[in-house]
Amino acid sequence: EIVLTQSPGTLSLSPGERATLSCRASQIVSSSFLAWYQQRPGQAPRLLIYGASSRATAIPDRFSGSGSGTDFTLTISRLDPEDFAVYFCQQYGSSPFTFGGGTKVEIK
Amino acid sequence: EVQLVQSGAEGKKPGESLKISCKSSGQSFTSYWISWVRQTPGKGLEWLGIIYPGDSQTRYSPAFEGHVSISVDKSIDTAYLQWSSLKASDSGIYYCARHGLPRNYYHGLDVWGQGTTVTVSS
Numbered sequence: 001e002i003v004l005t006q007s008p009g010t011l012s013l014s015p016g017e018r019a020t021l022s023c024r025a026s027q028i029v030s031s032s033f034l035a036w037y038q039q040r041p042g043q044a045p046r047l048l049i050y051g052a053s054s055r056a057t058a059i060p061d062r063f064s065g066s067g068s069g070t071d072f073t074l075t076i077s078r079l080d081p082e083d084f085a086v087y088f089c090q091q092y093g094s095s096p097f098t099f100g101g102g103t104k105v106e107i108k
Numbered sequence: 109e110v111q112l113v114q115s116g117a118e119g120k121k122p123g124e125s126l127k128i129s130c131k132s133s134g135q136s137f138t139s140y141w142i143s144w145v146r147q148t149p150g151k152g153l154e155w156l157g158i159i160y161p162g163d164s165q166t167r168y169s170p171a172f173e174g175h176v177s178i179s180v181d182k183s184i185d186t187a188y189l190q191w192s193s194l195k196a197s198d199s200g201i202y203y204c205a206r207h208g209l210p211r212n213y214y215h216g217l218d219v220w221g222q223g224t225t226v227t228v229s230s
Contacts, residue, residue, distance in 0.1 A: 101152050
């Protein structure tokens with residue numbers, strides 16, 4: 001099973017700042033089958049990025065994903081107030097399709 | 109609009125059985141793989157397994173295989189997750205979610221149900 005480790009656990013930033021979130025895999029994620037999700041309190045996760053770097057439908061271009069192999073990054077170029085939430089990565093290249101533990105982006 | 113609508117919250121006792129549902133609308137139900145995901149405060153998001161409604165192929169996480177069962181009823185565009193004997197540790201929020209590429213699970217989960225809260229307590 002591929003273990004995904006996200007860092008940092010919490011990121012304290014101000015609106016307008018840049019956020020950089022990391023997701024490290026215990027084994028190579030095949031074909032960069034890695035996704036990022038945003039979850040706001042009381043809501044289901046929402047797909048932001050798939051295939052490591054492709055934005056999902058209707059996702060603003062301030063969200064971008066990069067990386068390959070075992071190291072992946074989600075970048076939010078300028079934080080909007082609605083972006084303060086928890087972010088998860090997931091690999092779907094190798095069953096079981098595991099999730100990372102999440103990074104909370106909070107208002108500083 | 110594509111939607112997955114899940115059944116309501118459940119409160120059960122250990123040892124009881126349970127079947128929760130996930131009804132699809134606005135899409136070709138049989139063409140997209142459906143995953144089930146659990147969320148708990150202690151373990152975060154956990155992937156339980158996946159089913160292809162077209163032919164009912166299933167795959168399970170080893171952590172859940174033998175304890176849960178995933179099925180579909182194509183006639184009513186509905187997927188199910190069931191337990192024959194619940195444990196307290198099964199408590200959590202359960203989501204169904206669609207893999208966003210027809211006939212292929214190599215895609216992120218682009219449509220999610222609203223979640224079903226399952227509470228197992230004596």
